[in-house]
Structures are given as structure tokens and as C-alpha cells.
Amino acid sequence: MPKNTSIKDIAAKAGVSLTTVSIVLNGRSKEMKISEAMTEKVLKLADKMQYRPNQFAKGLRTGRTNTIGLIVDDISNYFFGCLAKIVEEEADKIGYTVMFCSSENNDGKSRQILNMLMDKHMDGYIIAPTKAMLPELEKLIRQEKPAVLIDRHYMELDSSYVTIDNIKGSLDAVNYLASKGNTRIALVTNETDQLQMQQRLEGYVLGLKKNHLPIVQSFIKKCAFGLSDVQLVKEIKQFMLSVEGKIDAVFFTSNNLGVAGLEALYSLGKKIPEDLSVICFDDNYLFRLGAPGITVVSQPIKSIAKKAVEILMSQINQKQFKKEHVVLRTNMIERGSVKEQV
Amino acid sequence: MPKNTSIKDIAAKAGVSLTTVSIVLNGRSKEMKISEAMTEKVLKLADKMQYRPNQFAKGLRTGRTNTIGLIVDDISNYFFGCLAKIVEEEADKIGYTVMFCSSENNDGKSRQILNMLMDKHMDGYIIAPTKAMLPELEKLIRQEKPAVLIDRHYMELDSSYVTIDNIKGSLDAVNYLASKGNTRIALVTNETDQLQMQQRLEGYVLGLKKNHLPIVQSFIKKCAFGLSDVQLVKEIKQFMLSVEGKIDAVFFTSNNLGVAGLEALYSLGKKIPEDLSVICFDDNYLFRLGAPGITVVSQPIKSIAKKAVEILMSQINQKQFKKEHVVLRTNMIERGSVKEQV
DNA sequence: TTGAAAGCGCTAACAA
DNA sequence: TTGTTAGCGCTTTCAA
DSSP states (O other): OOOOOOHHHHHHHHTSOHHHHHHHHTTOHHHHTOOHHHHHHHHHHHHHTTOOOOHHHHHHHHOOOSEEEEEESOTTSHHHHHHHHHHHHHHHHTTOEEEEEEOTTOHHHHHHHHHHHHHTTOSEEEEOOOGGGHHHHHHHHHTTOOEEEESOOOTTSOOEEEEEOHHHHHHHHHHHHHHTTOOSEEEEEEOOOOHHHHHHHHHHHHHHHHTTOOOOGGGEEEEOTTOOHHHHHHHHHHHHHHTTTTOSEEEESSHHHHHHHHHHHHHTTOOTTTTOEEEEESOOHHHHSSSSOOEEEEOOHHHHHHHHHHHHHHHHHSSSOOOOEEEEOOEEEOOSOOOOOO | OOOOOOHHHHHHHHTSOHHHHHHHHTTOHHHHTOOHHHHHHHHHHHHHTTOOOOHHHHHHHHOOOSEEEEEESOTTSHHHHHHHHHHHHHHHHTTOEEEEEEOTTOHHHHHHHHHHHHHTTOSEEEEOOOGGGHHHHHHHHHTTOOEEEESOOOTTSOOEEEEEOHHHHHHHHHHHHHHTTOOSEEEEEEOOOOHHHHHHHHHHHHHHHHTTOOOOGGGEEEEOTTOOHHHHHHHHHHHHHHTTTTOSEEEESSHHHHHHHHHHHHHTTOOTTTTOEEEEESOOHHHHSSSSOOEEEEOOHHHHHHHHHHHHHHHHHSSSOOOOEEEEOOEEEOOSOOOOOO
16 A cells, blocks of 8 residues: 655655645645745656645644535435435535434434444534434534534524424415315324424314314324334325315325325325325425426425525634524425316 | 533543543453443443544544545436435444445546545445546556445446346347337437446347347447437437438336437427337436336336445444445336337 | 553744 | 644453
8 A cells, every 4th residue: 555645755755844744735835935946846856746635633733524415315315315315416516515414313322323423523513413413412512513404493502503484384384275275174184202303293273274164083084203214105195095085185294205205195986186286395206296286385495505504604614603593485386286266 | 612522621620531431432441451431431421522523533542534425417407316325324224324426427426536535545436437437447447445336337347237238228228129010219318438338238138139020230330428418308309300201119227328318309299109109218307207108118226326335334333345246127117108019 | 460652744833 | 845643433352
């Protein structure tokens, strides 16, 4: 293994000291009044010798890694995949790389990944939090490490976050359904204490009230978290059978519930929107096309990611540690899955 | 900032030397014949003092990071998203984290990301390569760094890889279409020198020949790489218009071409499969459901990811450096997008 | 069975 | 304007 060239090698070759080389390589020549000639010489040598700084040594000294840690539920989910892509794009623009972990909404894993990332000294963290990681999260905040929560946050945790107005989003969905004459609206959501899901439920209830529609408990299905796709479809199918003929619309509160829900509905031979109006929180390929396209409450994924990186960077670069709370608005995209009831 | 506890702190507290602590913490007590009592004491102390090893220092000494670098085209793509998820799962099982970068099939970015990851001393690399990164890739291979290419590889590069039998996959698709009586089969692929795409084209041509069908150049559309979604749809739309009435089936060679293609077809008011049979290489949410579901040549994503990690680990752990070439088989999933022509 | 000390490559305080 | 040196936290050789 031919050892990489180090700052020392360059210094030797150039006949100057380590310091000089270090200064030049860090672009502080001007500041430190290193001569043009010297600077030039070192730079050229570094280039010729293919110098690449050793990030361990650098990190050991400076504590910085130029790396952002990203924790999401599941990188293969449409929402989080798109989010990760933008985060990576934005990070790349400013010379950062991204290390990602999926929490899988699994308590055990949640607990350890944040520690794992902290061990690796991320410069900042973008996290879709789970309850299980709260203790670690508190530690992070206490140490004033740059961190931004996304998708949801915890009231008891004084952190920066970028979320969306979930209540308004759900409300929009119900209002829309109601405006088309749908009066018996079912909800399919997750059994969870995550804020965004609770808020989506809340918006649904609020929407029903505002439109003077009855709130029927048996129209609300809360699926357990962490079910396999197959199980999820099965659960939703059962639910759909239990409310057959009693409802005229169903509202899914996330894209993966929507995908599973559609599978359930198709397998029951339901026609959308003839037999049932469908609306979904979150977008997905499947909803964009498909016949019919599914009307959705779409999240501004790009803005969420950009804002999160932006806040993170301001925390990383300024020593002053400002906590920011950003709540973005959702956007209804009308497609063909809602029937105009007569 | 309260400094983290170091090995030194523990040594001081325990009244022993650094060495002893290091040995114990690395689980080499037995081997080094450290007394039970000593071991116990150090371990307890480490736990109580919340010791977490400094990865920089460790890396600086050992050169290892317990991190895998993953380079894909686009993390938000269905195929790569799923792949990334499994890679992360597998890596997690063995105490590794994953750092990912999207090449975006962009030459400039391709060239730099591998260097970026190498700077960060990944223990191994899983890479969907692009032509632009060939020089870096060669360097990697020359240095015998653990690396596995996925999805495609380069003949001129003697590396480990995990791919699928693209020719056979395409052949299956064409055979299937032909068996249903489709005789005028168009192809929508990318303009690229990537092996997998060339092989899919090759399989298509082979399929036509085997079934004694004519090869019509104007039935083959090669879309430029890196088009935006909107542009892609537009291009495919134009193509579809140019072959309107002349074809009875179309074969898309990747999931994102398929998604764009469906959008194009829907916007032209085409009914699938009545107006046109459709088949696609690669799966996607959209194809699984949707009315009708799209018949696809599906890739064994899980196996690809698992195998890649497995090979990587064997390279990382054994000093002996074995290159492996794995070619997995695709799997036709019949859905409703192919018409039985009469 | 344990300890002392060197050194991984870099930065920064201090000296010249 | 440039050089010397300490030290970041860890592993490992060598010595005791």
C-alpha cells in the first residue's frame, strides 16, 4: 500500500515547514502573509503529488467532518427518498456529504442510530424523529449540536424543526371532499403518537365538524405501525369491507397507506371514483398517473429539504445558536379520484 | 463543551495504563491475559463514564471507519431507493453505516464523488458506475480497495460486480409479447453507453430475431440521458405519435422511462392494453397497482443488495482479495398491460 | 500481566 | 514571513 502523500512530504519536497504548507493548503496565505512565490510552489507541488488531506487527522484536530447525518423512517419510501435526494443535492453544493440511516420506526434501531452518527461526529443532523430516540435527541440539543427535525417534532423538545401544516392539509382534503358532496368520509391512518399523524387526524375531525358532518368512530381505521405491506393491505381490506356501502369517500393519511389502500380497493373490485372517492396525504408516482390519478394533499418536499439544510448550515457556521421553527403549507393537487356526488 | 471521556480518563480513574484500558475495551482481555477483576473494573467504569470511542483517532490509527460508501444514479428512483434500503439494512446488521451519493449520471459530479468518499476512507464501496468515474474506479481497484459494482460494469475494468442477466430479461419480455401475438414491438430506451442498457437493447433485438419479427429502426427510441421528467414525457409523446398505428406493443427499458412513458400514453388518451400493449424492465409502485397493472421484468433487488454487501464484507475481512462476478436472473411478473392479439 | 512511549496527519499557539 | 512544537485520542510495539 503506497502511503498517501502527507503535508509532511510536501513540506520536505518544498523545503519549507509543515505550518507553511498547512496554511497555504487551507487558503490562508493572504491572511498569514505567505509570499506569492511560496504559495504558488506549494500549491503546485500538492497538485503534482496528488495530495488529499487525511480527514481523520483533520477531524481529530478540528472536530469537523463536512458530513450531515440524515435519519428518516425508510429511504425507499417515496416521500423520504425524494427528501433525501434534495438534501444530498443541497449538501453537495456546499461541499457536504450525507450519511443516512433508516429508523424503520423501530425502537431499538432508533435508539442506536443517533449514537452511531454522533460517534462519527456529523457536523449536523436532519432527523425525522421517533419517540424512542428522544433521550438521545435531548442530549444532542443540550450539547447545542446543529440539528433540525423534519416531518414532526416533539412538544417537549425545544429544537429547530421544519414541518408542514398538517391540520390545514387534512382540513383542505375534507373540505374538498365535502364540497363535492361527499358526506360519509372514512379515514385510514396509523396507530401512532407521532405528531404529524395526530395532526392529520385532528384536521380530519375539524373538517368534519366545520362541514357539519357526523364523526363516526367506526369510519376511522388506525393501522398498526410496522406492518408488512401484505398485512397492511389485508387490514385495510377488512376495514373497507366493514364500512362497505356506508361511506362514499376515504382519506388516507400517508403515501404508503394510500398505496396499500389502493391495492386493497382494487382487489375488492372497487372502481375509483365511481364506487368510492379517494384522497391521500402525500404524493407518489402511483397517484400522479394511474387511471384515475389520485387527488392528493402534496407536501413541498423540495422546500422542506432546502430549508432544513439552510437552517443546519446557519447553525453550523454561526457560533450563535438560533432555533428556528418553520411550518410550510401543503398544496392540494386535484386529479380524478373524487366523485362529484349528486 | 464538556469534553467526551477518553480512554485516558478511564485509565486515570481506574489507576491503570492506557494500554490496559485499550485492550479491555477492544475485547482482547483474554488474549492479552488481563485479569478478570481488572477487565470488569474497566468495563464498568467505561460504562459509567459513558465512554464512546473517538472515531477520528481510531480511524487515524487503524484506517477503518465501519462505513460503506454507496453511489447510485438517483436515490429517489424506485430501484435505487429500494436497493439503498436493503444495503443499509444489511450493513446495519454487521455494525456498518452507509454514506450515499447520487451521481445523477452527471460527469462532473461522478468524477468527484468517488474521490470524496475515498477521502473519507470508506471501508468499502458499492457503486453503480458511470463512464466519467472510470479513472477513479481504476485507482480504487488498483489499490485493492473493497468495491463491488452494481447494475452495470465495464468490460475494461476488472472488478467485482453484481448484475442481472439483462439480455435474458429483455428476451423474456419480447418472447412474452410475441407469444401473445404482438408483432410490431417498439422500444424506448436511453441513449447511453451503460452496459445494462446496451444489453437490454441487445436482448430486444435478439428477441425480435428469434421470433422472426422485423427490426424497424424507427420503432426504437433512444431518449437522451439526464432529461427532466417533463422533457422526457414530451420526447416519448412525440415518439408515440410518430409510430401511431404502426405498433401494437412498447417495451420500456427502465422504471423511470416506464413512468414517463405511461404519462405520455395517458396524455395521448391511449388505453392500455386495448390500444397498446406495454411492458417494462424494472418495477415501480405505479406498475404494481394502477389499472391495469403493468407487466414487468423485475429485478431481484434484495438479492442484488445482499450479495453486494456480502462480497464487500468478504473482501474487507479477508486479506485475500477475491474478485467475484455475480449475474442474477430477472423475473417476469405478469399483470394486465399486455393484450392477447388475435 | 501491565506500562511507557511512539506515531498516525493535521492545526494552531507561540517563537523567531 | 516562516518554523517549532504540542497535542487531538487511539493502537501497538517493546519493555518491564
